Amino acid sequence: MTISAVAVDDSTVIRESLPLLMPEIRFVGRYATVERLLVERPTADLAVLDLHLVNERQPSVRQGLAAVRAVVAAGYRVCVYSQEERRFVLAACIAAGAGGIVAKSAPLAEVQESFRDVAAGRVVVPQSIISLMEILVRRNCITIIGERQRQVLAARARGLTYAEMSTKLFLSESTLRGYWRDLTLNVSSYLQQTTPHDIEHALGLKPGDLLDFWPMQPASTDRPGAEWWKLTEPS
Amino acid sequence: MAVVIFILGIRLGTLIQMAPALPHGIEVSPHPRLYVVSFVVAAAAAVAISLYAVRRGRPPGPWVVAVDVTVAVALLILGGVVVPTDHRLGTWEGFQPGYALSVLLSSSFVRSRTLWVASIGAVIGGHLVYVGGGGESAAASASTTVGNALSYVVLTFVTRLAVSYVRRISADADRARARASELARREEERLAQATFHNGATVMRLLSDPELDPATRTLLQEQAKVEARRMRSYLRGERVDAPAGAATQTSLAQALAQTCGQFGDLSIEHALDLTADVELPAADVGALQRAMDSILNNIRLHADAHQVVVHLDAGEPAGGWTLTIHDDGRGFDAVPANYGIGLRELVVAQLRNRQIEATIESHLGVGTTVTLTGPATRPIPSEQP
Structure with a gap:
């Protein structure tokens, strides 16, 4: 279509x-x-x-x-x-x-x-975000996921394709994609609803490390041309 | 050599035992000249067999043994003529039985069992002839004669048993020496392969005229490292145990450093889960060499779009698991298809350090190398 x-x-x-x-x-x-x-x-x-x-x-x-x-x-x-x-x-x-x-x-x-x-x-989401998702799940920041979703996340974090996962987990690719869809929606909601401070805490970052990255202000007050991408990623 | 010493000892030792009785033997012999001739023949045979064994470095062969035993039997029979009856048993004037025993003992090394049994039989027969000429005296000493005949059998049998045992030990020692030599050769070959493999791969990649400048720079840096390793090997220095091998090194940092040398591959490394795992520097060095080999394989063969390097400390409990996955063309991952890099640098060398490697691959899907290490000494995390 x-x-x-x-x-x-x-x-x-x-x-x-x-x-x-x-x-x-x-x-x-x-x-x-x-x-x-x-x-x-x-x-x-x-x-x-x-x-x-x-x-x-x-x-x-x-x-x-x-x-x-x-x-x-x-x-x-x-x-x-x-x-x-x-x-x-x-x-x-x-x-x-x-x-x-x-x-x-x-x-x-x-x-x-x-x-x-x-x-x-x-x-x-790209592979780098999947590894962040794994950290958040492993540190119990995102808890409302099942065992199968954890397995799918662990496999995706290791780079496995759905075909490889299907062989390992004895599930069809469509089932696995379903688990992944629910999981990513869950993580997306978590990122949108959680404060930068809580995410910093979860990822082991220093307080304030994410403030320069994270969308804090309402959309109507966003400054056009803000040069946020020039900031370096926290270590 | 031990066999030659044994023959020398038996034959020349017997000759030394015979020598003191020679004057008295001549004196009492009814045929002194013949007695002297028989003594000289015995002495010559003993010396000849000893020299023969020393020169060849091994016991005489069947033909020489047959001649030697024949001479001993002839001397026994002649002894019935040249040795007086009352000196035939229990004296060295009658040296022939003792000499015949030394011949049988030194013939115990002959491999042919038939010849060995025939030699005993011939000597016993000669002995019976030797004592048989003694008339009443011989009849009176029949029990001693039987005892002497049994001495030939028992002592020769025991010697042959001991010889077989020594032969088996020698054969085992020879096999062990050959195996040790073969293992040393293989180990040297393995070390050479492990030392030169990654360097050869880097040189092969560098020889590509269409290589982009950024990758060429990365490969040149790797080539310097490999050149140092090759030089160390050629100088006879240990290349698998670098200085400071016992110190602890951060595994995640080392892996990130290795991934950084492969900027031409699209590597996503997820190393945050185990930032606190530390391993001995020698183990980390071996892991980096294995990673180099795996990533070079991906460079050369996989045609992968993405490589994921993932480190997890959670499975199995206390241990760590490193996964390197590529979404390239894959291969039939049976050990027979492993190249030197996978076989030596990844599987064999890491197994020596209690790190297990498994390789899974599916044609057209990709390849996953999983390295699993034992429990380590983690530094306490600052995580809540």
């Missing part, structure tokens, strides 16, 4: 090439800024959003977490499509309401599948 999407990316090449590279996704709008998207607000199943939108031609536009929050607040399911790799920044995007995060270095087939998953309401 074809899904509809809007794309927000400051790179003209990416904006123009996405429809050509992903014919199964119907791009109903492509924008260089979130502000332009919010003006037009076309109906779409998915918003594909780059994190880094400021450049010389548009120095004061909303980007990063502010952009995520604004697009989520406009009612879109957001999939961050970025080169960003710092795991706390990516976790902050999930906390800001993004439904998924896909690396621009990922193979095209994987990107399309992830876009479809996010459009369908599933949470897509």
